[in-house]
Amino acid sequence: MMDYREIILHWLFPLCVGACVGSFLNVCIYRIPLGKSVVTPGSHCAACGAAIPWWRNLPVLSWFILRGRAACCGTRIDFRYALVEALTAALTVTLWRYYAATPVLAVIYLVFTAALIVATFIDLDYFIIPDRITLGACVAGLALSAAVPELHGAASWSAGLLRGALGLVCGGGLLLAVALLGRLIFRREAMGLGDVKLLAGMGALLGWQSVLFIIAMSSLIGSVFGIGWMLVNGFRRGLKIPFGPYLALAALLWLLGGSQWMARYLAYLTGR
Ligand SMILES: [Zn+2]
Structure with missing residues (x-):
């Protein structure tokens, strides 16, 4: 029988953390090959340069709310951004549950998996x-x-x-x-x-x-x-x-x- 604490700890928590990490991974995938910093500046539109406020930058959700277009200038946003966030969230829940008995290993494997996601999409884009x-x-x-x-x-x-x-x-x-x-x-x-x-x-x-x-x-x-x-x-x-x-x-x-x-x-x- 699943109680609400179990649902929060093993599903909701890793799901939200994973989705947010996925959002950051999108930044890494986009900026690392260009030699840019992944920390500063904050999120901004790749087309017009306008800053993106956090409420328009919700992982997975924002893409659907904005129907795949940037709120600032209407430029198409690739569905891949939402996909990377959903993938990261799904893998975070899976690994978190799989290694529930060893949280330290779970965290290490999660960071490792995040690096693999970034490597995968950069390799797909640039062959490096x-x-x-x-x-x-x-x-x-x-x-x-x-x-x-x-x-x-x-x-x-x-x-x-x-x-x-x-x-x-x-x-x-x-x-x-x-x-x-x-x-x-x-x-x-x-x-x-x-x-x-x-x-x-x-x-x-x-x-x-x-x-x-x-x-x-x-x-x-x-x-x-x-x-x-x-x-x-x-x-x-x-x-x-x-x-x-x-x-x-x-x-x-x-x-x-x-x-x-x-x-x-x-x-x-x-x-x-
Ligand atoms: Zn824009």
Whole structure:
């Protein structure tokens, strides 16, 4: 039986926080590739520069209230803004509930997921993932591995740091090998260094086991999506598909059950 405290704590609270964080992520997605500050100035219209007051800047809701047009000058607002906010809100509720027993891990994974959302949409727009995000994830991943060794199921800070470092080297190294091999075989850039740095950061935070899962899962999803895309739109030579979003999706699946699934699969393989 759900009482109102349960509803507020596990649904309403993460939903509102997530929607507001999503609103901030939109700012990050728009400003980081332009090299602008994500803090100042406050929200303003990208078309006419007018400041946007907070009551016209409500996550998800404002887009529908204003019917997708800016209140100042009537310029169309991309539905993607509302989508990013709704996605962030949904993932915040999901992760918050999934890691309800370990709030510290929940918060870390939520910040990580927020970074993945920003990386995904910047990669879709520009085919790059900024160093601020990827190298930031590497540094934060190592620091958190030492500060919160529970991330790796370790008991001491040194053991946590060691596993974080192992994950970082594993993630960066394996994908770098794939990238170099791809360049050798296809004679063109199959994978950017941004993807390599991103997976290194994922490995630092999530451990080396996650690296194997993320590579396998992102390749699988990427292939299925790529083939589907070609069936619908026809084959085009030199079609550029960013890989970052698939890495992000796979990392999210790892957080939401992939790690347990992988542990069971490994136990099955080794007959234990
Ligand atoms: Zn305007």
